[in-house]
Amino acid sequence: QVQLQQSGPGLVRPSQTLSLTCAVSGDTISITKSACIWIRQSPSRGLEWLGRTYYRSKWYSDYASSMIGRISITADTSKNSFSLHLTSVTDEDTAVYYCARSGVAILDPFDPWGQGSLVTVSS
């Protein structure tokens, strides 16, 4: 059974970088049939897909167009985890952030999900 455990700070200052990590157990993140996903949820934006990383002989990433330039999703195979980095945050980035896994196809569903991390952007 695959389980995801999220960690990271709950408060980030405006203009700083938001960083969260998702530790995976019960599976290997570099398995070629899976992808690592980040999603966020806020009252104003609802559920929003942020991006994903997946392994095909090397690591690839896809990002939501609205995030390009600010987002990076990276994998750490030594820790079997993956991370989200979002730079230059504003209060609009305040949300609950979720990590999830999916199959490698872009059409595949997200399952399972991490427990969620509330991140508040505030000075």
Place this chain on the structure above:
Amino acid sequence: QSVLTQPPSVSGAPGQRVTISCTGRSSNIGSNYDVHWYQQLPGTAPKLLIFGNFNRPSGVPDRFSASKSGTSASLVIAGLQAEDEADYYCQSYDSGLSASVFGGGTKVTVL
């Protein structure tokens, strides 16, 4: 505003049948991309409820069913139970946005 449109809320008495619609357009559901449904209980992360338009993961009760036609999809809860009170979200892929997209969510209230 979410790319996929859902009614904000539906309600029903225990045992009743409720239907949640998910309306998209030609660049997502209408392009024959799969629709998935998630259930989010209060204070928890979304959980996969239906995948590939109508398939239930192991452990999901058969009172949950779903279908897709044209640019829309529907989730049906037959025989509503108190524990079904939650938010429900549809999800698909949008070729114009090159991204996975979600509905705005529907809150199901058991009267």
